[in-house]
Amino acid sequence: MGQNTTIDTNFFLVCGLGSLGQYCVSLLKEFGVKVNAIEEIKTQTWEIPELPDCIDKLVTGDCRQPKILEQAGIKQCRAILIVTSDECVNIAAAFAARSLNPQVRLVIRSAQDNLNELLQQSLGNFIAFEATQLPANSFALAALGCETRGFFNLDNRLLQVFGVHINGSHRWSHCCLSEINTNHRRVLVHARGGKPLPKGFYQWKPDAKVIPGDSIFYVEATENLTTHSPKEMHTLGQFWNEIVTEIKLQNLRHKLTQFWEESTQTRRVAFVGALFLVILFLLGTLLYKSQYPEITWQDALNVAFVLSLGGYGDLFGQQTIPFVITWWLHLFSITMSITGTLFVGILYALMTERVLSARFQFSKRRPRIPKTDHVVIVGMGRVGRRVAQLLQELKQPLVGVNTKDIEPGMLPQMPLVLGNINSALTKVNIQTAKSVIVVTDDEVTNLEIALKARTVNPKANLVIRTFDPGFSENVATLLPYARVLGVYELAAEAFVGAAFGENILNLFRLDNQTTLVTEYQIEADDTLNGKLIADVAYGYGLVPIFHLRGNQYTPKFMPSDDIRLIVGDRLIVLATIEGLQAVERGTIKTGKCWVRVEKTISPEAAFEGAAVISRVTGCDMQLARTLMNQIPATLQHPLYLHQAHRLVHELSKSQVSAYVE
Numbered sequence: 001m002g003q004n005t006t007i008d009t010n011f012f013l014v015c016g017l018g019s020l021g022q023y024c025v026s027l028l029k030e031f032g033v034k035v036n037a038i039e040e041i042k043t044q045t046w047e048i049p050e051l052p053d054c055i056d057k058l059v060t061g062d063c064r065q066p067k068i069l070e071q072a073g074i075k076q077c078r079a080i081l082i083v084t085s086d087e088c089v090n091i092a093a094a095f096a097a098r099s100l101n102p103q104v105r106l107v108i109r110s111a112q113d114n115l116n117e118l119l120q121q122s123l124g125n126f127i128a129f130e131a132t133q134l135p136a137n138s139f140a141l142a143a144l145g146c147e148t149r150g151f152f153n154l155d156n157r158l159l160q161v162f163g164v165h166i167n168g169s170h171r172w173s174h175c176c177l178s179e180i181n182t183n184h185r186r187v188l189v190h191a192r193g194g195k196p197l198p199k200g201f202y203q204w205k206p207d208a209k210v211i212p213g214d215s216i217f218y219v220e221a222t223e224n225l226t227t228h229s230p231k232e233m234h235t236l237g238q239f240w241n242e243i244v245t246e247i248k249l250q251n252l253r254h255k256l257t258q259f260w261e262e263s264t265q266t267r268r269v270a271f272v273g274a275l276f277l278v279i280l281f282l283l284g285t286l287l288y289k290s291q292y293p294e295i296t297w298q299d300a301l302n303v304a305f306v307l308s309l310g311g312y313g314d315l316f317g318q319q320t321i322p323f324v325i326t327w328w329l330h331l332f333s334i335t336m337s338i339t340g341t342l343f344v345g346i347l348y349a350l351m352t353e354r355v356l357s358a359r360f361q362f363s364k365r366r367p368r369i370p371k372t373d374h375v376v377i378v379g380m381g382r383v384g385r386r387v388a389q390l391l392q393e394l395k396q397p398l399v400g401v402n403t404k405d406i407e408p409g410m411l412p413q414m415p416l417v418l419g420n421i422n423s424a425l426t427k428v429n430i431q432t433a434k435s436v437i438v439v440t441d442d443e444v445t446n447l448e449i450a451l452k453a454r455t456v457n458p459k460a461n462l463v464i465r466t467f468d469p470g471f472s473e474n475v476a477t478l479l480p481y482a483r484v485l486g487v488y489e490l491a492a493e494a495f496v497g498a499a500f501g502e503n504i505l506n507l508f509r510l511d512n513q514t515t516l517v518t519e520y521q522i523e524a525d526d527t528l529n530g531k532l533i534a535d536v537a538y539g540y541g542l543v544p545i546f547h548l549r550g551n552q553y554t555p556k557f558m559p560s561d562d563i564r565l566i567v568g569d570r571l572i573v574l575a576t577i578e579g580l581q582a583v584e585r586g587t588i589k590t591g592k593c594w595v596r597v598e599k600t601i602s603p604e605a606a607f608e609g610a611a612v613i614s615r616v617t618g619c620d621m622q623l624a625r626t627l628m629n630q631i632p633a634t635l636q637h638p639l640y641l642h643q644a645h646r647l648v649h650e651l652s653k654s655q656v657s658a659y660v661e
Contacts, residue, residue: 007103010034012499013077015063015093016084019467020109020131022048023492024081028499029054031581036072038063040084047468063093069100079105079499083131087112091119098123107498111382127498135490136386138509142463142483143375143391143435149217150508152517154546154572155555159221161188161508161515166214178206178645180218186543186558188574189217189510197511200541200576206645217510219545219574221557269350273343280304280336287332304336369415370397372432378421378449379440380406383465383487387437388414399428421449425456435461443467447475450482490514493577500584505572515574518542520583522569527586532618534561536571538640539588541579546572561643562615591638595647597631598657606631609656616647634661 010033014021017039026048028035036057046052061068063082074080080097082090090108097104106123110116111130120126141148150161166173172180180187190204191197193213198204210216284304289297375391377384380402388411391398399415400406401424406416417424421440430436436453438446443466450464462482466472469489476484493514494504506517522529528536533544547559550568565571573579582588600606606628613624619637627633639647644660651658 007076007078007101009078011036011073011077013038013069013072013074013080015080015082016090016109017043017051018083018085019047019488020083020492020495021081022046022051023488024083024495024499025051025054027492027496027577030577031496031500031584036077038068038072064089064096066096066100069093069097074100074104077101077104079107079501081495081499082106082108083495084109091115094119094123094126105499105501107495109495127503129491129494129498129504130382131488131491131495134494134507135485135487136383136390137506138485138490139383139387139437139439139463139465140390140394141508142485143387143437143461144394144396149510150506150515152506152508154505154557155548157221157557159219159545159557161217161219161510163215163217163510166210166212166216168212170212172210172216173212175210176206177204177208177210177216178642178649180210180216181558183558184222185218185220186545187216187218188543189215191215197513199513200578201543201574202538202541202642206642219543221545269346273346277340277343280339284332284336367413367415369399369417369428371429373434374398374429374432375435375437376401376425376428376430376433376453378425378436378438379446379465380416381439381441383439384437385411387439401425401428421445422452425449425452430460431457433457433460435463437463437465439463439465443471443475450479454479454481485509497575497577497580500580502580513576515576516580518573518575518580520571520573522565522567522571524567526567527583527588528565528571529567531565531588532561533559533563533565533571534616534618534640534643535588536565536573537561538642539590540582541589542573542575542583544571544573546570561646562618564618589640591640591643593639593641593644594634594661595639595644595658596634596661597627597651598659599631600628600656602655605655608654609651612650612654612656613647616643616650628656 012028012033013036014025014028015038017025017037021037021039025035025037034056035054036059037055038059038061040060040062042060052058057072059068059072061071063069063084074097082093082097084090084093087110090110094106094108097106104125106126108126108128109131110128112128116128119128137150137152141150147162147164148160149163152159164170164172177187177190187204188201189197190208190210191214193211193215197215197217281304285297285300288303289295289300292300374397376399377388377391378401380388380400384400384402385406388398388400392411392413399417400411401417401421403419403421405418417427430453433453436450436457438449438453440446440449443464446464446466450462453460454462462479464475464479464482464484466475466484466486467488469486472484472486472489475482490507490509493516494507497504497516497518503519504516505519508515508517520526520528531539533547536542537544544559546555546557547563548555548570550566550570555570556563575583597609600609610621610624610628613619613627613635614621617624617635617637617639619635623637624635627635641660648658648660
């Protein structure tokens, strides 16, 4: 049955028209494809008002039922996106879809990592995402308020995306943009001071000078994760200074009073007992040393220590005592030994109680709330927990706020304040927080909390989770100082990209543009097969950051433009949704620049120049040699702007003079 099915490469099916499903449909229609949809019940309201016009055919029913899938056209569709809020429904629907169409690409919503791997092996042509986890990086990075805009790992190598503002003392001030590119760094976006960021990549001229006030976004392969924030790391000296500040004399009385008022009766007894023992120990040491100057301080300490632990019998139980002791000192020793025995017993009992209680309540213990320069996460659902995990990986101090307790043992190293959110905000030192991330499931509540946080701490970075696109726009207008991020809007781009066959590894935001970290496996009928990386970069508007030959083991990061892709290659790029669309359709831009070669100093230089031209441009070697024999002449092979400038630079190394016309 599946073998006779004709697959329509421009036909997609979406199951589940919740927030994520609606965004997936909207984005798919931007590709100009046919989209059918399945929803369990008839939807009365739409988060995206124009969505009904985007759906070619809407089927009402259970997407797990083969009959419903057949009505929606499962046998003809290229990919099915199963994005309901129920993971069990999604997995069951995936099996049903595979049985009806062995070739269909399955893109499902699921957070079960281990199960997803097993399904990948058994179902094939399958990929699963968790919608709330994909944009978590964007929330975490927005809260940092630093230069880092994105980070991800490729082949055990960390890649980071930075955005820097150039001032007069910056190392890149007054240098050419092309000079910033290295074998481990690529410029993504350049904006002049006061101007908005251009959309897409390579909207900058290689020979343009960087001036103070400019903004530059770039990707760099690094070894260690850095956030370029000067306040994030504290030295040991700073940590010690903080401790000293806490125990200054003027604070000591207040601290002791606070401790006594907040302590239980048991803790008070333990404190008094320990204090009394210390006093007796010090007093005993002084008395024995003053009465017997011939003994050493060490002997005096030993005697006092033995008596403090109830060791009267060890010291005076001998037939003869090595020194003469006065009656009053003997009486003091007896009192000290009895008191020590009593209070040491109490302390042992308290310690035993604490150890036993800690064994059963360990999972409930959490660190203290940070006092300054921390991140406050309001709402500890799946998005909030994922953001918290990322911030902990970045070594960020943070505290969570939630209406109810989270699962025991989850995020044990994170402080957590429970209860009414409005009252909880008064306990998290929000006035000294670095950032406030509001990610509850109610976007109106998120706005209310964000406004309160802004009132208390105008300097804090505000990051707000929204759902409705119209509401998002209004909030962004009302709060221009805040980062307003729609979870499902961000995640939908990864789902849609995966539906076309690409493997979306990660995503991040550059200003208001979502960038997808996308992996391609080059196949024989691929639009990328046989292309130079320069064609992929400048023709499709992608940024290649990783290349690996099928028969090699060592990848190249920031690969050279003159590498030609062949079947079996693995290529990872940074792409916008428009870039993925261009690759899908094979609509590649052509070069419009020409390079004129003026002169060369020797026949050897001319020979090397021809090799450089053929390598950089991909043109026939005969054409390159003919050009070098006719100089001055213009290369009759149109190039992209960045490719042309690179050719001129490479020719200059071979002592060939050329320029871009």
